[in-house]
Amino acid sequence: MSCLRKQGINTMGHSFDALPGGSRKLTLDVDGPILSNEQLRSHLETLNGVAGVLEGGSGKAEPPAAEPATAKPPSQEQETRFKSADSEAGDADIRDRMLIFSLLSRYPNISGRLLEIDGSIPEPERAQRMLELGQGFGRHLSKNLKVKGEISSLSNAVELLLIPGLSPLVQIAQYSEGLRVSGYTKNMKHTASKPESCQFLAGMMQGLLDSAESLPRYHVEQTQCIHSGAVSCDYRLSPA
Structure with a gap:
């Protein structure tokens, strides 16, 4: 195009x-x-x-109709054209x-692009938007991991989805309640200083888990963060 x-x-x-x-x-x-x-x-x-x-029309190109005398001026048409919630x-x-x-x-080298996206989002919306983008990214990334067979347990999901998907981006390990991120790889170097990168990772974990159709629903919750002075970012994985 x-x-x-x-x-x-x-x-x-x-x-x-x-x-x-x-x-x-x-x-x-x-x-x-x-x-x-x-x-x-x-x-x-x-x-x-x-x-x-x-x-919200049919998508078919229609010839322009004659404008009635009571039609809105073009400027007003333009102002109201895309205002519906749908x-x-x-x-x-x-x-x-x-x-x-x-x-x-660009995966796994997403650092530069992720920094561009982060900077384009208004600051009040940044954390939530990065969480949502991470979730969508995780759902689509799962297809690239080419896991064979069904994933029906959390341990399988961690071993076959979460660790393989996240390890090119961060230094990650499993702990008793979930996953622990202790640092970033070169593929995340430009966004390592951004607190929103932790929200993106949380969303990515959630998206990867949600992609496993045979897995019971799990919720990802960040319990501590490197950017708040902790030694690691901890993410608790608990039944939803």
Whole structure:
């Protein structure tokens, strides 16, 4: 898609999901810089049929209808165009997928990209957003680990998912209540000083656990943090 390539964004793949009413949702797997929702819309709207999906329509290109005398002025149309809750939720979902796949394409050396993402998030939202991104990243990373057979116990999940997925990023070991991170590898060197990196790791652990369909639900809780003066970051794994 040339409209995205001009912004330095490469399209790695795409898929369509069926929606009620016969319409479809387009999901793009991309790699490149972070763009605001407004920048994304301005480029994606140039693609035939995409504007209708963003507005909650059928996705079919329609010829412009004659404007009635009571129609809103163009400026007002633009201001109210994407204000529904469903539209905003859809925008966030597309944005997060783009960020997650940009990290997956760089794994395990995600440090620089993770630092860019961290700096682009408003500070009041940073910890929660990094937790959510880590969770999505962990769910997708599990597919790359190519675990054979079902994971039905926590010990299996730690051995086959958590340790293999996290060890390229951090110095990690198991303790009586969960996992202990005592330091970072070179693949996380740029974000080692950021407290939000601990939230990303907690989310990543949660996502990896959630990806094991045969495993009972477990909850990840950080009980102490290096950035608060502790000697390690401890993460308790307990039944949900």
